[in-house]
Amino acid sequence: MGVRVTSQGPGQSVMTCAHRYQEWSTNPDTPNLVFGQCYILGEDLHKSDAHRIWRRVICDDRKHIKDKPKNPDWFGYCQQGHSAAFAKDNTSLLFGGPGAYQWKGIVRMESLDNLEVSNEEPRETGDVDRLDRDLIPLLNNSYLGFSIDSGMALTKKGQLTIVSGAPRSGFSGEVAFLKRDPLAKRSLSVENILKGPGLASSFGYDIAVVDLNADGWDDLAVGAPEFFLKEGVVGGAVYIYINNRGRQWEKIEPVRLDGNKDSMFGLAVENIGDVNQDGYEDIAVGAPYDGVGRVYLYYGSSGGIHEKTAQIITAESYNIRRFGFSLTGKIDVDDNHYPDLAVGSLSDSIFVYRARPVVKIREDLRITPSTINMATEHCDKHKCTFTARACFTYTTQPPSYNPRLTVNYTFEADAETRKQRRTSRMQFLGQSQGVLELPGQGKEKCTETQLKLLGDIKDRLHSIPISVSVSLLNASKTKSKSPLPELTPVLSLYKQSTATSEVIFIDKGCGSDNICQSNLELQYRFCSRPKLQGQDVFTPLPSERGIPVISAGDEDIVLEVNVTNREGDDAHQSHLIIKLPDSLSYSSLYFNSISEVIVKCNPNDNGTLTDCELGNPFKRDAEVTFYVILSTSRISLSTTDVNVTLQLETTSVQKIQAREANAKVVFELQLQVFGLARPSQVSFGGAVKGESAMKSEDDIGTLVEYEFRIWNLGRPLKSFANASLNIYWPKENAVGKWLLYLVQIHSEGIQNSSCSPLKEISPVQHIKGSRDISRRRRDAHQEAFSSEDGFSFLSKKRKYKTLTCSDELKCVEIRCPLLGLDSTAVVFLRARLWNSTFLEDYSALNYLDIVLDATLSLTDSADNIGLRQTEKSGTQVRLTVFPERKAAIWAKVAWWVIFLSVMVGLLLLALLGFLLWKCKYPVAKKYHIVHKNTEERHPIRGDSSLGPTA
Incomplete structure (x- = not known):
């Protein structure tokens, strides 16, 4: 009893139900039937005189139950009163019986008045007369009638619509909309179903x-x-x-x-x-x-x-x-x-x-003056003051409720700016908060305070909001008819208890609509910064497929930025935010000192985020170009590219997309190679000797030694890359005869490793090495300078030829790895001139030059590592070869020619002395004889002439 209690309203009926009310059977084979029942009581909770009025039973008098008392599938488990309500038409009762029709459930509507005199027939789902469960479009075990309510404006205004829940219908639950069936006076039909x-x-x-x-x-x-x-x-x-x-x-x-x-x-x-x-x-x-x-x-x-x-x-x-x-x-x-x-x-x-009573407080806030022109008002020199006046009134229900309210008010200026942790543009000169007492509903109470505008403010575009908020402290006691203690009022939850006014900036460089619509545009490019006559010159970086290439060897690179505001309104608080990757950092800023726009850049602690102020405002049609110097000291070998984000910002109206400045990073190694041949001039002569007749190196020909010196002006190679010296060795002439016979290769300043291919070093196995190298080297050098070239100006026209790998020579590539190259290394090649070939093929020439090429290359390096290509990334070594013709030299020149030459020389010397005497020119005390550099005759490996040039 009491599972459901509902009231029709003050002074009207009350209904309570007992949905588990049972009819007990004395027969053990007959189950107890759970009908349920409800009671209608007056406002004093006493029963009515009419029994049929106060006790309502809808399930236990059915003929089906009397005819088949052992069958509970109809109304035996009806459980009337699990839900019950007074209908919203105030004339009907609503009952739910979720156990009827094998738990499909029913909804019953009866007249609130005496059923015997009422004109309204009882109605229910399935029809009171027909008792047809198929008229209910729900499955069994749906529990229709589990909950119930009604409305007079659910589907049609003025029409009663009953809604009832069936929480087990359709496996998730459904809600049925029911109405009086117009075709059957004792039936409720289903109008809608919510799934x-x-x-x-x-x-x-x-x-x-x-x-x-x-x-x-x-x-x-x-x-x-x-x-x-x-x-x-x-x-x-x-x-x-x-x-x-x-x-x-x-x-x-x-x-x-x-x-x-x-x-x-x-x-x-x-x-x-x-x-x-x-x-x-x-x-x-x-x-x-x-x-x-x-x-x-x-x-x-x-x-x-x-x-x-x-x-x-x-x-x-x-x-x-x-x-x-x-x-x-x-x-x-x-x-x-x-x-x-x-x-x-x-x-x-x-x-x-x-x-509790709900109070609505109305706030009225006025600022005097409400506008300011920063172009004419110099607030940095004198005070620009404002007066804020706030007035409060309150309303509540009922109108007769009229307590005295004490409220706490608080003024606040430029709140959004302070929320962003920036300095407020306004400062209070008077009190910003206080307490007021409101005497009653509709009675206004006011207060005011003074503020001043700070002089050096950045945001001159957006108005400065000034607000006043209010909170309720307490209310005075008022007389109440209720014996219960009086409740204190509360502020309305959804009524905003804050009033806001603004100080508006005028003459902001905006259009006629007073809205600044800027047109900021950004252009950029990566540059290098070489100095030309002591001046900084910014040159665009080289590019690959349109992408700039940064050399990691450069200490700094430059990001050239150009910003314009063509045909746009003033751009207030214009900034450029530069977000750098970890591999780059901000170093400094360069711009033309005579520029009208002064740029200031403020980097963060690690230099990866920089805020550059472009002007406040950045005027209409203004333009500025500046250069951001970026340090590359953090670039590592794993850095393959850099992405710099450029974001223009302004408080004027403009949507600006961020730009990405991308560049490729390449590590350029600064390697240089220099080469020479010692001696640089050699001769050939004697008799032709076959290869099989040669027993030692001396039988091959004159000794020649090549020296290649490599300088590393950057990082040590051992940390990230390997280089090799590539020598294009002139092994044979065009017809396949030996030209230069490679005897030995050794190196200094690098790890011991073999040059390749090994078969090109001493390829003829039966030829033994020479024991007295230094003596033969000097003899060969002296012989080279006893040739007829010393007097070739007196002989017939000279014949010569230059031999290179690109035309008449068959060359092989000798690759010498430069493992562990730190700063410098030297590679030596010892070779022999193949005397027989020169005697057979080149004896008719006065001399010939053999040009040997050598280059540098990288091996086992990452894609972003390369060699800086300069004129010193490769070298050419020239070897001049003369034939020996000692006996023929003097036979070709007659004795009288020699005598005549000596006499002419003496005459010229006497004439020169006479002229000097006439001119009284001081004669040097001593003449030094300048000898030819002996280093050509005696090679010294520490020769400084191989050093790198500036």
């Missing part, structure tokens, strides 16, 4: 008809306490359907309110009336398994419902269980014109919560 989302969510466990948006059409709140999500954070839901003028309920997209995990949120849903007196009805939702139980209040609004909880009521301080299991509202127990709320539990307690 619940989510499997086994018990959609329709409880329902509430409520006008949330005060549009005159009834809305619907449906509880689904067993709704859940896979994430496990939701335990129950309430679906809010906002009426679309009675049309297409099944197409309405509901608003879902979620409860906490395992809370059974939505087990109870109640229309609690307009508890905050804002003109919109509100709802309460019970979550009895949320801890010891909680009740959530949600307020209606013009948009339907505020999805944020307005208030949460808990009972953790009481020793109870399942608080919020049942709810009832819309009853004012203390006569303060605010509906109150009663909350039931599964303990022995009911809690009544009285609604």
